[in-house]
Amino acid sequence: MTARLFIRRKTSFPLFEVNLLEATDEQLLEISREMGLGLNVQEMTAVREYFRSRGRNPTDVELQTIGQTWSEHCFHKTFKGKIKFNGKTIDSLFKTYIRKATAEINPNWCFSVFEDNAGIVEFDEKYGIAIKVETHNHPSAVEPFGGAATGVGGVIRDVLGVWADPVACTDVLGFGPLNYDYEKLPSGVKHPKYVYMGVVAGIGSYGNNMGIPTVNGAIYFDESYVGNVVVYCGCVGLLPLEKFRRNAKPGDIIVLAGGKTGRDGIHGVTFASAELTEKSEEVSRPAVQIANPIEEEKLKRGIIKIRDLELASAITDLGGGGLSSAVGETAKRFNCGAVVELEKVPLKYPGLAPWEIYISESQERMLLSVPPENLKRVLEIFEGEDVEATVIGRYTDDKILIIYYQGEKVAELEISFLFKPPKTLKIAKYKPAEFEEPSFPEPSDLTETLLKLMASSIAEAAIQ
Template identity: 50%
Template structure:
């Protein structure tokens, strides 16, 4: 039996959620809904008395200041407010909503043992003229996701089939592959969601023909996970036949047609190897890249993507995206403490018409809300500051959003490496295993289609930040006691990847029936490949197992011995004594056949066409500030706790009212030292439409100049690459990737900054019928730089009237891919290029001048050019400015006010300097391009004067701020 508890807000209490939902319903076009209410439902399953149920409701589930509750017996019908239509939503069988687990623990803490399970649901009430069909449409678009939830009929108040999961009866499954023809192999790969190509399927077939047997389903799944694009990066490591047809422009960097044996080694890895920076501790080996911080500690940094899961279930996909990348530093060396989160999102336009939305794709507004709240809830609950990121919009992300999540960790120098040895015990710690995340790695290695929502529903994981927080805390205790020899996280591929990688050099034997489960009914293969969250795998010496398990038990975290590492060189899996997998580790990790992919790139031939410039550019500037890619992301930023842990020195919003856009964040991880680090990012996919090479170089330039803008020198800087691309089996997509990779190589070498880690995500395309929406090739560069003294940080807000304004760097006629051209619907143009030698020299000199205290504020020029950068400095500082375009260093034949003001040339800064420091600042930058071009004014008005001294922009700072803040004030 069970009791049903309904929690509702008291009459007159304002509900921000319901008001937001009402606005979203109106945005969908349903104007007849006039009010919405929400009740939270808890089913208390077991044998509790009514007195116990009411005590649980009153003491645990209800905020008695603003909420009331009702308790119903199993056979009672809950009340519906007069004039409202109800709709109930409940989680599907097997979906473990974290609130259910924490509620059950809370009930145990009350001393009540009669409740043995808790299920949760939500009951919505709608007032107004809305039919059942419209109500279901609203629910599908805004209230639930069919992957993990169902609508519970209003007359069904019992749980009935919602808690019935059948037991699993062991049956060894053999997959007939030895005798299949090529078409049958392809069909098996497709229907089994293996996402392996025909050459890979043939390699598996040949292997088992030699063994004179067919594989088990578990063996086949293990190979699919290990060989997936997501896990092994086949495109970057494979052979590429590249053909190039570049234009005769001197701005096009010619790579030349060639066969590239390994794109990763030829570009990203090669740059790091050739630079040989002494502060690089561990690169491209562990779960994250490691650099030196000080004499006692190292820093590690990793950025991951969770695009496909977030497209299907935005909250869960992003929630587990940030949860997964937090475990990367935790699984680096012997475990790092996470101290900073970053996030970068790419969405479709928020006003994208519902009628244009492809079948199976979610509305961009819903995707953005779900993704932001997923990252927010996980990061905040973990107690890790989220202090750096970006949000971008483009129609090509409608079917496939991009969700980049990153984490920085700090670890003792003597805990920065690990080693697995035969004879050590395999221990899994943390969360339990469920069906969530089945085929996550392989699913992420294929294109999305309108059928993905139903075919790949199991690939979406369910996160529980509280469990991960407990795992983190106890792991650090175990690390400091030296209780384990190696650690890694269960990410893509679950146990199959974690144990398979740890035991690659020796071998492993696993008893799958010992793996703790969320619920019964899982097969041995589901246990092995599930990507259920919050799990780590440890290699533990046998004489330390008892102490380790006891430590975890006392901290209320599960730790279970499930096997051992062996010297057999084989991966052996058992279920209740039955061998279900026996694979040669050499074949698992080295048997992947190398294939050759064709790639081609041709410089686009787009004749530059732009309108004649206006005399008054004020409205253009205000319009740029209102463009979604430039406008304030305060709605997102304010949801994150960027103060937790108390080490955030430069926050994501700065200035007089703490609402100006900081270029980078600065963190001081130790309270006993002023030493810290800065983190920034560079991303602009629009440049890739014209030339991916200069897009990549520009992303690195942007990330580095943002570090300089907060006072970070480039002496100890490392970068990370994250490539999100379309289908690499299509030559044009792969050709663009090749150019971007070589852009990364050239820029990293020229700037002297090594790559320490990276990740790629391919097949980011959404296919519906004959229509395919491919994302623009998108590269995120994340940069981390060590600062000796965070007290020398600089922020971008204008500080004092009368100070001088310098424009540092050269402005060129580079409006190709610019936001200004997008606004005025212009075509073509030159993409911004990077003068590597000049840019590096300039950035080092500016950072040195900043360290000596010669500057008051610095802001880098990026989206929107000089005009937007100066406007942001004004609105952040609450001060005005005068700028004279005739004094800006220009390199180009035709000088135009709009070109100078809105060109997005790289390697440029606007710098505020006190008058008494003007000459010494100029001496510090001698040999680089800069010029005094204006001053800060007390009157809060931005005035920009054109080439002939005429006024071309004049607007109050309050108007600048309104234009910048209003578009995304609420989503």
């Protein structure tokens, strides 16, 4: 790291102050690259101006938090940004087309859409169906088994994240031809047969270990998938609508439950938003998470019990962005701030820096908001399922995210800034495909050709 840009704080743990205030535009991009933030110069400039207004430089924890929150994977900047096309500007594809279509139809059976980890539609008067589908393309291209397995685990947790009980999985997959010529493989790209075997095994392994069957799906083989496999993972769950809770408030306790936190999955969302290259295997392998379906099965049982007893006020999963996304998004949704004590997060091994703890995407973790009077019972339920559950903070009424580590304040960010990145502006162009009219010689004897076709059809009918 460049000494002028990265200044080590005098703490007993790794904590850096990043000298944004004096950085040039070129150095802003250098900082973004060095730290794996995935932010462009416009976004880094906005960050610099925010901290300039605060009269201080950011810490590495703050910059990593912003990088995850502003990633394409977490914030969907392309869908929410502006796009110029055919002389007109579309302000948010999401609002103009995707969400608008549902709003215009206004179906009364849509219980919760475009709001939570999974959509919920009414099944009957008492139950709703929760559905989530998500791609896990990049991780599956780099590590097929783990990428596909954690894709399944992620959508199962998304369904749990709306209090639904996962009952079935569905997958749509796209691979290159299994007999693809090895000599034609681009540098750094795995052979389609290897990817195919790993993805199918990963999907089956996760669902089967949790007793959740894959009930349908589709599979396609085409050369267009050689460079980047397509792995759509989906999950369906059943929810008693009267048990749905979404009312966290200041004073509620932040409970982290499930697997321990490690370095696996760090920068997963910025990796998922980036382009695959021949260096992806070497550089991005740690961004692929490690799956543990047995842990998720125990976690699922605990969550369903807590749901049925109505002990928690809100829930979300720790997927892309880890604690960074889960804590921040929950605080924003309920118009709160949050105080987090990172040293309380259970770790797989010692030595993680505060920023690594906060943005790690280690799997099989959920975040619950629990009223203080229900905390003891919630912890007892998780303990009964052999699931580690820990109080790591609380929600506040000041709309500010404050993070501590070993008593040291390592981050302080306004929630309003954290969820307001600069709008993107993209130019869209469409060039219609031009097809040549096929040319083939006309048969010299059309009668003979017709008789051959008829004879072939009669022969096939006789065989059947």
